[in-house]
Structures are given as structure tokens and as C-alpha cells.
Amino acid sequence: MDIKEKIKNLPDSPGVYILKDGEGKAIYIGKASSLRKRVTSHFSNVDSPKEEILQKKTIDIEYIPTTTEAEALLWEAALIKEKQPPYNINYRDDKSFPFLKISIEEKFPRVFIGRGKEEKDVLYFGPYSNVRLLKEALKMVRKIFPFRSCRILPKKSCLYYSLKLCPGPCIGKISEEDYRETIHNICLLLEGKKEELEKELMKKMEEKARAQNFEEAAQIRDRLKGLAQLKTLRFGIETVLQELKDVLGLEKVPYRIEAFDLSHLSGKEAVGAMVSFYKGIPDKNNYRRFKIKLSDSFDDFSMLREVIFRRFRRLREEKEEFPDLVLIDGGKAHLEIAYRELNKLGISLEMIALEKGEEKIYTLKKKIILPLDSHILQFLRRIRDEAHRFAITYHKKLHQKTLLKSELDEIKGIGEKRKKALFEYFGSLEEIKKASIEDLAKVKGMNRKIAAHLWQVLRDEREND
Structure with a gap:
């Protein structure tokens, strides 16, 4: 595949791109709100000698999709520091760019944003190219790993503690050892060592569970879920989709995936929801909501039958393109019911179920158990969780209307x-x-x-x- 074809296949969504030379070395790394538009701009005009050199030397393009441009900013800085590409020269002017700083010598280190590298006893990450995006990225990190940001420890808790964005070292709610562990986790994330971080947390969660410290195990589980929302750094989406195809034994790469979930309250305001992902990116224009109206009983199986039948009957009637893979939130029984509805319509599709809890994957022929830190499982969970979020949101909206x-x-x-x-x-x-x-x-x-x-x-x- 030549460069023009690769650019054409880039997603119109946030991420980090790496331009490589003939030896496979990174010569330039950048972030973008739209990967396709940003990389295209490098090859459509020659505005500077640097752009001309990049056009001549670039033989390959690698990209890493992210949820937001702010997340892309973190990965961009980590990759530039790791790979030292020769044409990211702007980052060598440390004084003009913001850094993320950690006052590592304090008893409870402070995490903050600042310019320059004059302070002693401070750990620096960056530089970063955009302070606004850096603030957004830091908010994402803080939701997963709450930290202290105040200049001086106060004598009473502040708003950040109430919002669960600070663990409250000022009022003795966290030990120095546990807080240092949080800082260590933040450092791993900022260094781009997400997989290493996930393995450490997984090991710790299992240890807490074995010791019957279930509350602490649940806290670590929630942090792992938060990390799963950040897209995989080391695996491009093409790699993930190819491996998913191999693991499931599919005939083709599942570029288009549709996932279904249900929501109701004792049978009231019963709804179904469907989300669509294309090349690993949520395609929100193709999300669909279903208000359950045909089922006599509002159990999960009846509701699933209705939603699957309505969705694929409509696709067939309107001669729309079918997805490459359908993901059902549930177990083997849910999968079999969905298959039966497709058979009624005379439609044959690849379909799997992902069961909550033990996170087992079901096909009609087999059960697949992947490690909880598997990037394939995390990818499927992210899709399933998005379907769940969409269903819950729709259900709450209907419930609110009923209350009124x-x-x-x-x-x-x-x-x-x-x-x-x-x-x-x-x-x-x-x-x-x-x-x-x-x-x-x-x-x-x-x-x-x-x-x-x-x-x-x-x-x-x-x-x-």
C-alpha cells in the first residue's frame, strides 16, 4: 500500500501519527484531532523546507487512535521522548512549552502544570505543545488516579476531595506509601507504559482479592476500567482488528462492529440500544435506539429478540450494508436467541456475546477466555460498555418523561x-x-x-x- 492509499485509510478522528523513513525509524511524530486531515496537510503543500524533506523521506505511516485530542497530546510527548525523531525540532525549545511537573521530594507530591525547568526536586514530563489540551488530559488522568494539586497542604479538605479528584492527604485519608504508589502509576502512564501499568494493577487487584480486601480490589478494578477507556498505546487499531479476526476465526477483518444492550426497570421504560464502531472509532451517526413495544414480557430474551429483528429487518429492507461483526452483551443463551432471529430473516452474520463478570467471549461453536489485560478484550469491553452507557442514557431519558x-x-x-x-x-x-x-x-x-x-x-x- 503506497503513502497516498495509507493516508486515505486514516480515520477522521483523534490520534498520534508517526512518519517513518525507509529504515523504519520515526522521523516525525504529531498529534491531531483528525488524523486523516492532519497527515494529508503534510503531503498536499510544501510550505517549508521541513515539509519538503518529510515528503521525500516518509516511506511509512503508523498511527495510534485515541479517544480525544487531549489524550493524543500525552502519547505524542511520550513517543517523542522515547524515539527522538529528528524533525520535531520545536520541542527542543523547552522554555516556550508547558511541562507537567511532580514535586517528587514532598511527602505528598503535588502534580501541576508549569513552564521552564528551573525548579529543583521536580520531576518533569513533556514538553507539551498545547496547554489547553494538557489541562484536559490531566483531568482524564486525575479521574483515574486522584492526586494533590494545591501549593500548600491545607488544614481541611477542599472541593477536589469532595469530587473524588484528590485522596485527601491533608486530612489523613491516605498514607504516604499509598500516595507514592499513585504517583508511580501516574508516571508510568505519562511515560507511555500503559501495558506495564495495567499488569501491575492486575497483579495487585488479584492479591487484594485473595486477601479478601474486596473494597480495595474494587478500587483497583475501577482504575483498570478507567485505563481501558484510554485507547491502547502500543497497538494500532489495525493490529487489534487483525488479531480479533484471528482469535474469533472470522473470514474478514471486522472493520464495522455493532453492539447491542438492553435496559429497563422492572419491565418499565424498556429500551434497547445499538452502537456502531468503524475501524475502532465510535460512529455516532449510526447509533440507534429502540423503545420496546412488541414484547409481551419484558425479560432480556424477549427484548433482545425484538431489537435484533427490528434492526436487521430494516437493514435488509433498505438494502443497507451489514456489519462485519455483531456484539451482544450477554452469554451463550443470548447469542443463540440473536442467531435465531437472524435465521428468521434469512441473514447470516458473524456474531459473538461478551458476558459481564468473568468476561467470557462466546461464539456458537466455542467459549474464549482471554487474559483480563488482553488488548483485544479491552477493545471489546470498550465497545460493550459504550452500548451499555447509550442504553442507560436513553432509559433515564424515558424514565424522566414518565416521572413528569x-x-x-x-x-x-x-x-x-x-x-x-x-x-x-x-x-x-x-x-x-x-x-x-x-x-x-x-x-x-x-x-x-x-x-x-x-x-x-x-x-x-x-x-x-
Whole structure:
């Protein structure tokens, strides 16, 4: 595949790209919000001697997809430091670029952003090319590994502790040893050693579980989940998809993957959701939502039958392209039901199920168990978790609409805006009924006259019950 073809196949999404010479050495590394557009710009114009040299010397292009441009910024800096490409000359002017700094000599090291490398006893990461993106990236890291950012330790906890973005060393909520371990984990992540970090955490989680420290094991599990949301650094998506094809025994590489999940509350507001990934990237224009309406019973199997039938009947009728792989959130029984619905439609597709908990992968013929730190399993889990998030979001939206349909609908002076404000303030109809006139009047959009009228109507209803 020549350079032009490779550029054409790059995704229109965030990531890091590596331009390589004939010996396979990195000559330039960059980040982009759109890999395809950014790399194309290197080869469409010759604005400088450097661009001309890059065009002549580039023989191959490697890329690493990321969730956001901010995440790409972290990987870009780590790769530049590791590979030292000769044409990333701007980064040699350390004074003009921001660094991520860790005050490593403090008892509880502070993590912060600053320029220059004048401070002593500080560990530096970078430089980074964009301070705004660096702040975004640091927010992502902090959600996984909470850290201290204040200049001086206060005597009481701050907002970051309340938001679970700081472990609270100022009030003795974390030991020095445990905090140092968090800093070590952050350093591994910033150095691009994500796989090493995941292996360390996996080992630690297993040790905690064996010792029956289940709360601590769960905390480590949550951190592993957070890391899984960051796309794999060392494995390009093409590699992951090729290995997925081999592991599952597919006939072709599964570039287009559709995943299904269900959500309901005791059968109420039952919904299905489908997400679509193309070449490892969420294709949100092709996400679909299904309000369950045909099933007599709202069990998972009935709901799954309806969603699969409706989705693929429509694709067949509209002569749309079918996905290369279908992922079902569930076990072997769910997979078999989905296959039966496809058979009714006369459609043959590659399909797997991914079971929560032990994370077993099912095909019709076999069960596959991959290591929990496998990049293939992490990739599938990320797709499944996105389907789950999409389903839950849709279910909550419908549930909120149902909550707003209440006894308040017929009360004069209580329109949609006031009704919504009342539910947001009190949380439920029962709490609204218990409220005094003074409390009702405090709600946004209410006044004492309307509050008194509402209180009177609700009191009359209570007395008539």
C-alpha cells in the first residue's frame, strides 16, 4: 500500500501519527484531532523546507487512535521522548512549552502544570505543545488516579476531595506509601507504559482479592476500567482488528462492529440500544435506539429478540450494508436467541456475546477466555460498555418523561416548566405532597399564590383518598 492509499485509510478522528523513513525509524511524530486531515496537510503543500524533506523521506505511516485530542497530546510527548525523531525540532525549545511537573521530594507530591525547568526536586514530563489540551488530559488522568494539586497542604479538605479528584492527604485519608504508589502509576502512564501499568494493577487487584480486601480490589478494578477507556498505546487499531479476526476465526477483518444492550426497570421504560464502531472509532451517526413495544414480557430474551429483528429487518429492507461483526452483551443463551432471529430473516452474520463478570467471549461453536489485560478484550469491553452507557442514557431519558406525567398535569397554573422545576427540587411526587406552602414557593418559577393553590389542591386530594 503506497503513502497516498495509507493516508486515505486514516480515520477522521483523534490520534498520534508517526512518519517513518525507509529504515523504519520515526522521523516525525504529531498529534491531531483528525488524523486523516492532519497527515494529508503534510503531503498536499510544501510550505517549508521541513515539509519538503518529510515528503521525500516518509516511506511509512503508523498511527495510534485515541479517544480525544487531549489524550493524543500525552502519547505524542511520550513517543517523542522515547524515539527522538529528528524533525520535531520545536520541542527542543523547552522554555516556550508547558511541562507537567511532580514535586517528587514532598511527602505528598503535588502534580501541576508549569513552564521552564528551573525548579529543583521536580520531576518533569513533556514538553507539551498545547496547554489547553494538557489541562484536559490531566483531568482524564486525575479521574483515574486522584492526586494533590494545591501549593500548600491545607488544614481541611477542599472541593477536589469532595469530587473524588484528590485522596485527601491533608486530612489523613491516605498514607504516604499509598500516595507514592499513585504517583508511580501516574508516571508510568505519562511515560507511555500503559501495558506495564495495567499488569501491575492486575497483579495487585488479584492479591487484594485473595486477601479478601474486596473494597480495595474494587478500587483497583475501577482504575483498570478507567485505563481501558484510554485507547491502547502500543497497538494500532489495525493490529487489534487483525488479531480479533484471528482469535474469533472470522473470514474478514471486522472493520464495522455493532453492539447491542438492553435496559429497563422492572419491565418499565424498556429500551434497547445499538452502537456502531468503524475501524475502532465510535460512529455516532449510526447509533440507534429502540423503545420496546412488541414484547409481551419484558425479560432480556424477549427484548433482545425484538431489537435484533427490528434492526436487521430494516437493514435488509433498505438494502443497507451489514456489519462485519455483531456484539451482544450477554452469554451463550443470548447469542443463540440473536442467531435465531437472524435465521428468521434469512441473514447470516458473524456474531459473538461478551458476558459481564468473568468476561467470557462466546461464539456458537466455542467459549474464549482471554487474559483480563488482553488488548483485544479491552477493545471489546470498550465497545460493550459504550452500548451499555447509550442504553442507560436513553432509559433515564424515558424514565424522566414518565416521572413528569403525574397528578400535577391537571392543576391550573402548573405547566411543564413549573412541573419540571418541582420534580428537580423535591425529587418525587410524594415529597411535593409533603411540602409546605413556603417550601413550594422557593422553587424556581413558583410564587406564593401558585404555591398556595397547589398546596390546597394536593391537600384536598389527600383528604378525599
